[in-house]
Amino acid sequence: MSYKHMSIPILRSSRARVRAFAPAGCARLMEYNSTAAQSHDTANAKLPEKFPPLTPEARKFLSRLIRVDQAGELGADLIYAGQHFVFKRRMPSVAPLIQHMWDQEIRHHKAFDDLQNRHRVRPSLLSPVWKIAAYGLGVGTALMGKEAAMACTLAVETVIGGHYNNQLRDLVRILDEEVRTSTNGRASDELRALATTVSQFRDDELEHLDTAVENDAEKARPYMLLTETIKNGCRAAVWIAERL
Numbered sequence: 656m657s658y659k660h661m662s663i664p665i666l667r668s669s670r671a672r673v674r675a676f677a678p679a680g681c682a683r684l685m686e687y688n689s690t691a692a693q694s695h696d697t698a699n700a701k702l703p704e705k706f707p708p709l710t711p712e713a714r715k716f717l718s719r720l721i722r723v724d725q726a727g728e729l730g731a732d733l734i735y736a737g738q739h740f741v742f743k744r745r746m747p748s749v750a751p752l753i754q755h756m757w758d759q760e761i762r763h764h765k766a767f768d769d770l771q772n773r774h775r776v777r778p779s780l781l782s783p784v785w786k787i788a789a790y791g792l793g794v795g796t797a798l799m800g801k802e803a804a805m806a807c808t809l810a811v812e813t814v815i816g817g818h819y820n821n822q823l824r825d826l827v828r829i830l831d832e833e834v835r836t837s838t839n840g841r842a843s844d845e846l847r848a849l850a851t852t853v854s855q856f857r858d859d860e861l862e863h864l865d866t867a868v869e870n871d872a873e874k875a876r877p878y879m880l881l882t883e884t885i886k887n888g889c890r891a892a893v894w895i896a897e898r899l
Contacts, residue, residue, distance in 0.1 A: 712829065712832075713829050713833065713843070713846060716825060716826075716829060717774065717776075717845075717846070717849070718774065718776045719897055720822055720849070720853075721767060721770050721771050721774060721776045722771070722776050722777065722778065722779055722896060722897070723779070723818075723893060723896040723897045724767050724822075724853075724856075725764075725767035725768060725770070725771050725776075725778060725779075726778065726779040726781075726782060726785050726892070726896040727815060727818070727892075727893065727896070728760060728763040728764040728766075728767050728856075729764055729782065729785055729786065729789070730785050730786075730788070730789035730892065731760040731763065731764070731789070731811065731815070732757070732760045732761055732763075732764040732789075733785075733786055733789035733790040733793060734760075734789045734790070734792055734793040734807065734811065735753055735756055735757035735760055735793060736757065736790060736793060737789070737790040737791065737792065737793020737794035737795075737797065738753050738757075738793040738794070738796065738797040738804050738807075739753045739754060739757055739793075740793075740794065740797075741793075741794055741797035741798055742797055742801075742804070745797075745798075746801060749801050749804075752866070752870065753804070756808070756863050756866065759859045759863075763856050763859065766852065766856075770849075779895075779896040779899060780899045781895060781896065781899055785892065785896070788888075788892075792807065792885070792888075793807070796881075799875075800875075801870065801871065802871045802872065802874045802875035802876075803875045803881060805866075805867040805868075805870045805871055805872035805875065806867070806872045806873070806875035806878060806881050806882050806885075807881070807882075807885055808863055808864070808866070808867035808872065809864055809867040809868060809872040809873075809882060810881070810882040810883075810885035810886045810889070811885060811886075811889055812860045812861065812863045812864035812867065813864060813886060814886050814889040814890055814893070815857075815860045815889070816857060816860050816861045816864060818893055819853055819854075819856065819857035819860065820857065822853055823850060823853055823854060823857070826846060826849065826850045826853065827850070829842075829846060830842040830846055830847065830850065833846070
């Protein structure tokens, strides 16, 4: 059975701008396999210890995905760390909102650190740069005020939400190929579990996007300059981290 004919919502957010990530047919992208769902019903769930061998294409894709997503979650963790550092001193009423999103990013970061160690995937060579840039972005936008910090979240999560959707499309394609070529008509538990994790994390990121919109992100000035600059920076970081 082809994964692309099984039902899973590609997006959970109700925002029209977020729905725009999904092309026609994405509402039926992949299967929630019961085994994968049980092993990944929380962001902290552990992957099974042993898996069948992956195809060379799947192995290469897995390494690239883990490397770029680990770098991205590292960056998100530090953006919120920088924002929280400022807000807990200058605007304590905003700090709990930032803390909630930060806690989720910490879980995401830890999950990809664990995957990186499990699969012996090297980190991005520019990890020290991502750390400095992300923390500086968090501090800088927080110093500009709540609206600018929320605009930063909107910009970052717009790019990351689309990035995770692209990865889910690729995962579905690889899962379909494994089903087609395997002797037992099944794809690896490893990739199915990874698809579930990526889907869950994507939903968290889009929840953050909604939170930013609801907390006056669009009132930031200069809104377009700020958000487009951050989006372009994120896109460049994703492109580089996938390769270096």
